[in-house]
Amino acid sequence: MLVLDGKIASAAVKASLLQQTQALQAAGKRTPHLAAILVGNNGASETYVASKVKNCDETGFGSSLIRFNDDITEADLLAKIQELNDDKTVDGILVQLPLPKHIDDEKIIEAIHPDKDVDGFHPTNIGRMVQGYDTFIPATPYGVLLMLEYFKIETKGKHVVVIGRSNIVGRPMSILLSGDRPQGNAHVTLCHRFTPKEETIKMAQQADILVVAVGIPNFVTADMIKPGAVIIDVGITRVEDATAKKGFRIKGDVHYEEAITKASAITPVPGGVGLMTIAGLLMNTMKAYEGKFYHN
Numbered sequence: 001m002l003v004l005d006g007k008i009a010s011a012a013v014k015a016s017l018l019q020q021t022q023a024l025q026a027a028g029k030r031t032p033h034l035a036a037i038l039v040g041n042n043g044a045s046e047t048y049v050a051s052k053v054k055n056c057d058e059t060g061f062g063s064s065l066i067r068f069n070d071d072i073t074e075a076d077l078l079a080k081i082q083e084l085n086d087d088k089t090v091d092g093i094l095v096q097l098p099l100p101k102h103i104d105d106e107k108i109i110e111a112i113h114p115d116k117d118v119d120g121f122h123p124t125n126i127g128r129m130v131q132g133y134d135t136f137i138p139a140t141p142y143g144v145l146l147m148l149e150y151f152k153i154e155t156k157g158k159h160v161v162v163i164g165r166s167n168i169v170g171r172p173m174s175i176l177l178s179g180d181r182p183q184g185n186a187h188v189t190l191c192h193r194f195t196p197k198e199e200t201i202k203m204a205q206q207a208d209i210l211v212v213a214v215g216i217p218n219f220v221t222a223d224m225i226k227p228g229a230v231i232i233d234v235g236i237t238r239v240e241d242a243t244a245k246k247g248f249r250i251k252g253d254v255h256y257e258e259a260i261t262k263a264s265a266i267t268p269v270p271g272g273v274g275l276m277t278i279a280g281l282l283m284n285t286m287k288a289y290e291g292k293f294y295h296n
């Protein structure tokens with residue numbers, strides 16, 4: 001049983017990016033710069049954004065963390081995005097989700113210039129991704145592709161079952177893995193909350209690669225896993241635990257102890273896909289910097 005260790009795979013991606021930023025610095029050039037906007041003080045979002053900024057530091061990227069109280073108006077947030085769109089020293093912009101209810105996510109995502117949309121959420125970039133064109137790939141599915149590449153997991157002709165259809169993970173994941181690309185050409189089945197549970201179970205049992213992104217701890221149990229399957233667990237739910245230092249533990253969507261009795265490979269939680277999401281974001285930020293977008 002192979003543990004698909006996100007620390008190892010993300011370290012390889014980061015080492016390569018660090019080499020590139022060191023070469024830029026040696027040549028007296030500016031390095032890529034990520035601007036991250038955080039609205040309010042959601043604990044999980046705070047942790048994610050802090051980790052994104054820290055990883056920028058570690059790879060020689062510049063970063064700005066722009067914080068707003070959760071009563072910021074939509075107009076003020078849009079004005080800040082416009083300012084960052086116009087700032088030539090900012091390569092990538094991300095607005096951490098979720099946003100407060102009075103702000104329309106759709107408007108915010110569409111306001112980010114597609115060439116700086118390192119989350120890959122802008123409809124222009126999603127459209128390009130669906131067509132198989134070169135573009136920013138949403139960070140978490142991108143991280144999963146980087147993980148599959150690093151551990152040389154073949155996807156061509158394999159039956160991949162994706163459980164979950166979110167815009168951030170499940171839907172782009174299903175499109176990418178079925179596309180004509182190196183980590184693609186798979187036969188993909190997408191299950192979601194309206195797939196009858198017995199059907200989801202039946203599909204999961206046939207999966208060579210099972211990608212789970214539902215946000216329900218222990219959703220996948222041993223009986224749902226085909227012997228020898230590769231399991232990609234995208235879940236990161238905080239579960240209260242008085243014995244843990246922070247008062248909670250991070251739980252994946254897969255019952256890990258059960259899954260390891262059947263799987264040939266599995267991503268741990270934490271330490272799996274979460275770290276790869278950041279690797280994907282950094283790769284997108286380098287791509288934005290290089291201005292490769294639309295040119296190759």
Ligand code: GUN
Pocket residue numbers: 094095096097098119139140168277
């Ligand atoms: N919230 C949960 N995942 C993400 C992500 O990948 N990007 C942003 N901006 N917000 C998120």
